[in-house]
Amino acid sequence: MSQTYILTFSCPDRLGLVHAVSGFLLERGGNIEEAAQYNDHDTGLFFMRVQFSCDSLSAEELKAQIGTLGQTLQLQWSLHTQAQPVRTVIMVSKEGHCLNDLLFRRKSGLLPLDIRAIVSNHREFYQLAASYNVPFHHIPVTAATKEQAEAKQLEIIEAEGAELVVLARYMQILSDNMCQQLNGRAINIHHSFLPSFKGAKPYYQAHDRGVKLIGATAHYVTADLDEGPIIEQDVARVDHSRTVEDLTTLGRDTESQVLARAVKWHSEHRVLLNGHKTVIFR
Structure with a gap:
């Protein structure tokens, strides 16, 4: 069954961040249900929250692969299962x-x-x-x-x-x-x-x-x-x-x-x- 996740992160702002994250999710069969972002011009930081569904990978597999992406983009990130109180x-x-x-x-x-x-x-x-x-x-x-x-x-x-x-x-x-x-x-x-x-x-x-x-x-x-x-x-x-x-x-x-x-x-x-x-x- 498809699971819904919430990915939040901040990182130094750079071109192509939204594309990189959305492309990463697309390649893994993720369907974005909600997304919001903010660029703080004073600090040069980029913030994003993405809610997406995915049935091809487990939470542990997603975390491992996001970790690799996070190193590349210098993300401070967290991943949560929406259904988990x-x-x-x-x-x-x-x-x-x-x-x-x-x-x-x-x-x-x-x-x-x-x-x-x-x-x-x-x-x-x-x-x-x-x-x-x-x-x-x-x-x-x-x-x-x-x-x-x-x-x-x-x-x-x-x-x-x-x-x-x-x-x-x-x-x-x-x-x-x-x-x-x-x-x-x-x-x-x-x-x-x-x-x-x-x-x-x-x-x-x-x-x-x-x-x-x-x-x-x-x-x-x-x-x-x-x-x-x-x-x-x-x-x-x-x-x-x-x-x-x-x-x-x-x-x-x-x-x-x-x-x-x-x-x-x-x-x-x-x-x-x-x-x-x-x-x-x-």
Whole structure:
């Protein structure tokens, strides 16, 4: 039976890249179903996402042959099977609106995820996890136990083979080591329109400044707090009559939607890293 694959890559720009890739797939009986590309003139890099079907080669054979092509064209590439959901671990603290939204969307078939575990430094959402038949791991975190707690978290992440870790309002700052371990596969939701109001209590900061728009930002996690490559953002309009509690309540819907879109695009392999920025083929 024909299998559908998603090939993504970046490389130094040169003439004939699209022709080379499409010709490579044609020679192997590949049928291109969707393709998108972007040339970053500032960096001289070329980015492409190709969705194609192929029944003449296995995934392993395709990867081996793409590897040879990749050496010739200097590709930084990855190949994924479209039908394979992304193995995911979700981390959360005391606010569960983003967690609940992701679980419901996955249950409804709206996100191509295989949610393997929920990890939390609090016990609040063990019943919610149980209602979706997802294992729940309570790992308390204090200043004295942070290193051991992160070691346990990483053990779970690796044991589950997680390709994606979602910080769904997980309110602990990850160590540099953990950020490095999760490089390129951890998405955080920040309840602010970054780069404004970074750090703690952004709604309090926004209210103090009398903003007319509040927002949310989904970004990849890096060792630089709230500085990772941005995947998605959105805003909601407010006015002078809104309290901090109003902003917090209104912001939760924005946070959930922004995070869900970022997770969806990542799990569909539509997001490519471009230095401290992203290229997103929607």
